[in-house]
Amino acid sequence: MYQENSRKLIRIIWIQVALFALLLSLFRQIFTFTIGDVSAISNVLPDYFQSVITGFRFDMRVATIAFAPLLLVGLITAGTKYFTYVKRSLTTYSSVIFFLAAAVSIGNYYYYKTYGNHFDIFIFGLVEDDTSAVLLTMWQDYPIISASIASLVVMWLATKCIKQLWKVIDARHWSKRNPFIMALSIIVTICVYFVFARGSIGTFPLKQYHANVSSYEVLNKVTPNGFLALDWARSNHKKSATFKPVSKLAYQQQMQKVLGQVNPVYHTERNEYLEKNKPNVVFALMESMGTNLLVEDKYKGTDLLGALRPHYENDFSFERFLSGTDGTINSIVMMLFHSHIGSISHGSEQKTPLHDTAFLPYKKAGYNIVYITGGSPLWRNLKYYLPIQGVDEFYSEEDIYQAFPESQKHANTWGATDEYTFKFAEMILKNSTKPTMIMVQTQTNHPPYQIPSNYSPNTIEVSEHAMNKVSLDEEKSRKIYETYQYATNALGEFVADIKNSDLGEKTLIAASGDHRLRDYAISLPADLGTAHSVPFYLYVPKSILEHSDYKYQKNRIGSHRDIFPTLYAYSLSDAEYVSLGGRNLLAIDDIETPYAYNNGITLTKQGATYNSNAGVLYPWTTEDGLSVKTEGVSNPTPNIDEEYVKLQDLFINAQLKGFIAN
Numbered sequence: 001m002y003q004e005n006s007r008k009l010i011r012i013i014w015i016q017v018a019l020f021a022l023l024l025s026l027f028r029q030i031f032t033f034t035i036g037d038v039s040a041i042s043n044v045l046p047d048y049f050q051s052v053i054t055g056f057r058f059d060m061r062v063a064t065i066a067f068a069p070l071l072l073v074g075l076i077t078a079g080t081k082y083f084t085y086v087k088r089s090l091t092t093y094s095s096v097i098f099f100l101a102a103a104v105s106i107g108n109y110y111y112y113k114t115y116g117n118h119f120d121i122f123i124f125g126l127v128e129d130d131t132s133a134v135l136l137t138m139w140q141d142y143p144i145i146s147a148s149i150a151s152l153v154v155m156w157l158a159t160k161c162i163k164q165l166w167k168v169i170d171a172r173h174w175s176k177r178n179p180f181i182m183a184l185s186i187i188v189t190i191c192v193y194f195v196f197a198r199g200s201i202g203t204f205p206l207k208q209y210h211a212n213v214s215s216y217e218v219l220n221k222v223t224p225n226g227f228l229a230l231d232w233a234r235s236n237h238k239k240s241a242t243f244k245p246v247s248k249l250a251y252q253q254q255m256q257k258v259l260g261q262v263n264p265v266y267h268t269e270r271n272e273y274l275e276k277n278k279p280n281v282v283f284a285l286m287e288s289m290g291t292n293l294l295v296e297d298k299y300k301g302t303d304l305l306g307a308l309r310p311h312y313e314n315d316f317s318f319e320r321f322l323s324g325t326d327g328t329i330n331s332i333v334m335m336l337f338h339s340h341i342g343s344i345s346h347g348s349e350q351k352t353p354l355h356d357t358a359f360l361p362y363k364k365a366g367y368n369i370v371y372i373t374g375g376s377p378l379w380r381n382l383k384y385y386l387p388i389q390g391v392d393e394f395y396s397e398e399d400i401y402q403a404f405p406e407s408q409k410h411a412n413t414w415g416a417t418d419e420y421t422f423k424f425a426e427m428i429l430k431n432s433t434k435p436t437m438i439m440v441q442t443q444t445n446h447p448p449y450q451i452p453s454n455y456s457p458n459t460i461e462v463s464e465h466a467m468n469k470v471s472l473d474e475e476k477s478r479k480i481y482e483t484y485q486y487a488t489n490a491l492g493e494f495v496a497d498i499k500n501s502d503l504g505e506k507t508l509i510a511a512s513g514d515h516r517l518r519d520y521a522i523s524l525p526a527d528l529g530t531a532h533s534v535p536f537y538l539y540v541p542k543s544i545l546e547h548s549d550y551k552y553q554k555n556r557i558g559s560h561r562d563i564f565p566t567l568y569a570y571s572l573s574d575a576e577y578v579s580l581g582g583r584n585l586l587a588i589d590d591i592e593t594p595y596a597y598n599n600g601i602t603l604t605k606q607g608a609t610y611n612s613n614a615g616v617l618y619p620w621t622t623e624d625g626l627s628v629k630t631e632g633v634s635n636p637t638p639n640i641d642e643e644y645v646k647l648q649d650l651f652i653n654a655q656l657k658g659f660i661a662n
Contacts, residue, residue: 002079021059027105047214098158102151108226119229217524273547278435289513291533306489324560340648346381356578374443375415410452422494449483528608529626555624559596
């Protein structure tokens with residue numbers, strides 16, 4: 001009985017494994033040619049075939065792991081009456097596995113459509129973010145019902161196939177083998193099964209870095225299946241929450257390597273005018289204000305800047321500029337706390353004060369530090385975390401509704417609209433009796449895209465290009481445009497109000513996007529200059545500029561880490577601050593080799609690279625534009641991103657846990 005049962009089991013398990021792997025591979029091909037460009041793929045055919053082969057190895061790894069419990073339990077019970085339960089559960093188990101295969105693959109596709117990557121660490125925002133708002137957004141913006149139906153259809157077809165095959169296999173009978181041959185056969189089966197589950201017969205198992213198969217980034221994104229991508233995300237998330245003391249020597253060596261000095265301490269110039277006239281400072285972190293959509297501004301009269309336009313065009317603005325990351329909380333903690341770990345505000349160290357934050361120089365200079373979010377006060381625990389890090393006053397949607405009761409009827413899924421968030425910031429400034437530093441976090445330009453009923457959008461004509469990028473019809477694409485315009489218009493009205501008031505000559509205003517506009521497809525490498533870029537707008541009062549040195553070059557490379565050093569330079573005199581390589585973007589003499597860092601790509605004066613294939617650089621096509629050449633060249637500085645991550649890791653661990661005792 002054992003021989004016959006085990007032989008039947010082994011056959012049906014291998015069939016299920018093969019079917020599961022083929023199904024994942026089929027989804028990969030659909031994924032590849034849905035998001036990829038056929039002509040670009042045809043130019044890298046060897047890489048495409050490498051993606052197919054490596055991807056199938058990933059699929060076989062997941063497939064063998066998925067059915068391993070059934071195989072092991074079946075082999076153990078094959079000679080007992082309990083094998084009956086294995087037979088009964090076989091199709092039910094398969095149904096669950098095949099449903100997950102379809103659901104995870106479809107989810108991975110839509111995740112890419114939103115974030116420009118396969119499942120990664122940002123997926124934990126579903127739990128750590130405002131979960132109800134996230135789920136509502138998913139329900140409104142994604143085909144949840146049709147995706148579920150598609151997954152059920154795949155499950156039904158696969159299960160029916162397995163049922164029929166099991167009937168055929170179960171009806172067969174085999175002659176008895178020599179026990180030694182039978183034992184050897186099972187051992188060989190287990191060994192082969194283990195090799196597939198490991199993905200390799202070499203020293204190391206199949207790992208994440210094996211997914212890097214091409215200079216065409218789309219192929220790197222589609223090579224791993226959704227299951228492995230989720231597992232890598234889980235592993236990275238788990239690692240990100242672990243902190244430990246670091247070696248002071250390693251810390252200083254990494255600082256020297258990346259920053260050119262053994263510590264991250266810098267000073268602003270002494271400025272007598274600023275000593276006597278401390279200005280207010282406002283920095284607005286604008287939800288999804290990505291350059292990837294802003295390049296559509298003025299298309300046949302399309303207005304994406306609204307009331308911000310005269311300020312954006314006449315003050316300082318930079319567009320060769322990157323967000324620190326592609327997630328809101330991650331960008332916030334990178335700017336304010338020089339950390340690459342987004343969970344710092346709500347993880348194990350959420351009650352630990354940091355020694356060096358972006359707020360500290362203003363705190364030392366006697367400023368009142370205010371943080372205003374249009375969203376929930378409990379989002380990522382900021383209500384409780386920021387006061388520990390020096391914020392004097394924290395305000396959220398409830399405070400805005402209380403100050404402006406009419407704002408509540410215009411509120412959206414994520415909180416108070418930007419118009420009233422800025423009105424609240426203006427109220428704080430006008431009532432302030434001491435120099436004030438305000439950081440504003442807006443919410444409106446977020447899926448589901450919707451403008452408040454009291455706003456009438458300016459002229460917008462949606463381009464065919466944009467509709468293809470968002471994979472939506474004109475009406476739904478227009479909603480994205482209108483929401484973007486509403487947000488920038490609210491910022492513009494705030495800037496105008498401040499400039500036209502007594503505060504105009506004593507308030508700096510800066511604004512940037514927290515990350516790219518999501519739901520906007522990326523074509524690589526053509527979109528490298530815009531895909532992860534955000535604009536940086538800066539207003540410095542004329543009275544301060546007249547008493548300061550500055551030089552404006554619109555094409556200077558920059559990123560989020562440069563925002564606060566630039567603000568310090570025109571608001572604080574002889575102030576000490578900490579930065580991981582940030583610089584004053586208006587300095588008379590820029591550094592020799594500036595670069596902009598994002599956790600996905602890097603920009604230099606020469607061009608752009610994506611960090612998963614940092615050996616290739618795509619040069620700028622013009623001196624000050626955002627387009628890059630699609631033919632890559634050898635990157636002279638391929639390790640920038642890798643070394644910068646090491647620096648961030650050492651810094652935040654030293655901040656939280658100190659140095660290893662000698």
